[in-house]
Amino acid sequence: MGHIAGSSETETQILKAALCVFGQKGKDGARMQEIADEAGINKAMLHYYFRNKDTLYEAVFRHVHGHFFSVIESETSKEQSFKQMLKGIIDALLDEHVQHPDVNRLWTHENLSGAHVVRRILEESKGTGLGSAPGVLAERIREAVDKGEIRSVHPMHFTMTLMGSIIFFFLAAPVFSTLMPDIVEHPEKVLAERKQHLFDILYNGLSN
């Protein structure tokens, strides 16, 4: 947030526009002018609401960083079998990425630049809140192993494998579309295939 108490309409517009531009171009490639244009306001207003580019970037990140974690948190807290949970996470995370591609891109940019902002946020809320979602998922995996629902597997590594195979799909789409034209020509079909494939390979990989 800027130095304004409540969150005004304009502030929301700025955050939305900034997410879009930062997501597309990254922090370095983004231009304050472009963000202003996208928000339908003036460049000076950006500095009025958010002191400078760094502050704006951090505000945007704080505003959306929980998006994907909240999906995981939602699915892990439902009363359901591990199998259902896995299917739920795969489907919901893929859908979420389709609907909010900029958030995924922002996350990746953040990781590439050392993840200083994320880490600060995660440190602030040590083990609580949305940041703990991957930890909760790992715990659910551990429980499922104990109950014999799935065979023994390293919880954190599986969490990384799951998230990686979901996120990479969108990240590498520009390159893979050369090898697999359906990605751009029939995106819904490929998305459905992806959901089916991931559940198939990962659940089978966990089966006894």
Next chain:
Amino acid sequence: MGHIAGSSETETQILKAALCVFGQKGKDGARMQEIADEAGINKAMLHYYFRNKDTLYEAVFRHVHGHFFSVIESETSKEQSFKQMLKGIIDALLDEHVQHPDVNRLWTHENLSGAHVVRRILEESKGTGLGSAPGVLAERIREAVDKGEIRSVHPMHFTMTLMGSIIFFFLAAPVFSTLMPDIVEHPEKVLAERKQHLFDILYNGLSN
């Protein structure tokens, strides 16, 4: 290459330095001054060997883009079972990423910025050379399915899952290190775990 015929010592130094800086900061975040410093030369020299920043970036990318593909090509062309090939690709690709983290980062930056350079390169050598490596891997998967070595799976989706779960591990390391301190404290141990986990989960996922 610049407008010099052979590749001089200086040119190699520049490419090496540029890979480092472009990998760390991305094309937009990179500074010509920093590349010059890293190469131990003068800023003007960069423009002498490579016309401008764009040209330099493309030269760097062309210089290293085949790194990971060559690993896949090497493993897919060996005379070995599918099981051995899968193990070989996982181990070799993970090792390659450890040894050349900047190449991975450059690739990711390239994907985030639309992959215009990669696509041009891939178009130039339509289906030939290193660019066809993922396609060859997909073909090997198809063959293994036909032979009954593994159960039926979508070849291209499996290729993406494999590459994604390998690459994401390095990409998200900054964030996951908060949740899994071993990543920075005992990196060799975690790398060994990763190799073992990936082969375990993916090969089991492919088994009948």
Next chain:
DNA sequence: GTCTATATCTCGATAGAC
């Protein structure tokens, strides 16, 4: 709160001596 005008500065690129 919102705008115009402008200050300040960083960076890519070039000119030109050696």
Next chain:
DNA sequence: GTCTATCGAGATATAGAC
């Protein structure tokens, strides 16, 4: 081929009127 010095575009950020 290599350097120093510098130009000029374009970016962030601010000043100040309304």
